[in-house]
Amino acid sequence: MAHEDHDAIYDLLAARGVSRRDFLAYCGSIAALLGLSEAYVPQIAAAVNRGARLKPAIWLNGGACTGCTEAIAQADSPDVATIVLEILSLDFIETLSMAQGEDALAAAEAVFEEPGYILIYEGSVMKGFDGNALRIGGITGLEELEHAAPNAAAIVAVGSCAVDGGFVMARPNPADATGVSMYLQEKGIDTPVVNLPTCPVNPEWVVAILVDVLLLGTLETGAILDKLDRHGRPKYIFGQTIHDNCPRRGHFENGNFVYEFGTEQEALGYCLYPVGCKGPQTYTNCPIVRWNRRASWCVEAGSPCIGCGSLDWVDVGAPFLNRHRDLPLPEVGNTQPNTIAGVVAGIAAAGLAVHAVGMKATGRTSGGAPYEEMKERDKKRMKKGGGE
């Protein structure tokens, strides 16, 4: 039986141009991502194969750009991850199923009836405008989420928007966007949420989590929750900084920097720290897992990391080509921290200079003024009391 299943999946993969070897290599990288040894590869391959018969998964979209859907779907040439995701029984992807209209919604509804499905949520939760910033099938996005969340076995919040509101909640946040876990907490819904930030989400991570949750059974045993950090992010993905694993780190240590784009230093692939690389403050394993079928990733492609895997990432990282973020000063507007420091220091220096002129003018610069005979308050007391 199991053997037939294996054949089935390899046929399916072969039909899409993925060889058995590619698939096993892919399962190997999932194992590595999950911190498992090579010995787990057959188990993962078998689990992916059985996948379709496990929990159904539903993909809903909140307020976002659908970039995460795009990253997963990669419509023109699906990669192993895409195919695996398909096999893993994604019953309904809201954006992609929309053309089917009412039928698709009815199919999703059928899944919602039956507790125990996995809910993948892309996009922010927009609380503003009474939730009317997003309407699907006649209800608000908020109603949809509140409807879908309680019966789910777990929610995977994909992309920074779903994690904490992402770019949608950047100042001034007109839609009052927030993340799934924050919203559910507000509503007292306690379905566990696995957060997978970055903008968009990396498909490899979604596969890894689905394998972990659906196939290795870590949800049932509760083991998945131990693998999450305090922000609900899997530690094995978000446990180290970009900077820790960056291939340009040697240039950083040696002080080989790109100070300006279009220079020789850029061509030499030097470290992007002075042009605002947020790698030192950003906790993701982008340099290891990489992007776009493991082809490359931001820094390798020559762009400083803009920190899209951080919480509140836009406000915390912008302007992206500066080392420090801007601080929003009331009345003044966005200001760089060193501008503020410079102004304060300038005022202080001017103050000291003026004071020094005063000290000189009052003749205090050679030994100070003569000392008072007694403290002022003792003098006053003596006056009042007419003596000691």
Added chain:
Amino acid sequence: MAHPAHYREAHPFIFVMTHWINLVSIVALTISGFYIHYPFLPGLMSVMRGMHFFFMFVLLINLAVRIIGAFTVKSATRLGTREVDTDIKNWLPQKLNRGQMWPWLKYYLFLKKEHPIGAKYGVLQKIAYLFTIPLTLAAAYTGFAIWGPTMDWGFLIAGTDAVGGPMAMRIIHYYIMWGFILFTAIHIYLANIEGTDPSKLIFKWEETEGLQFDAEGRVVGGKGH
């Protein structure tokens, strides 16, 4: 004209040393800090970071030594005297400081002509020096919160989350540096504007003659009386 005598008892040698170490550490941390903030010259990052990570421990150990010294070493209790008592007494409000905050402020704002009576340190001076302790601890806390080996310690992470992440922590650390720069600028200015005798003592441990005071803060003799 009327400066107090500066005797070695005011700054026993151990405190001359801690002050020197403090000065060198702060300068090294500020230079390397500016470099880490923005590497203005190519080629020096590992040197600068190494310097930063070395002197941050020197600074903290030095602070610990200074605090232990406060309880174990005797130093002069006021200006212009060789009478000594446990050093910590100089850091708590002393009899001679009482009611003198306002006169000191007025003196520096040119609203009072005469030099207010003070103990070894005047009220404002005492507050400013003591302020360097929380400032150093804040530099350490924010620094360790962005230092690889310690950044995931629970009590540091709690702070990092509270301020809004590691970028915010870095900016706070950066502003603490500016806190040190402002303190040091004002400190250097005030320490030397009325003459360099205090500096001769704290740096070269060199005594200078001048006015002597009694326990009530009255001038009782010495050069210039």
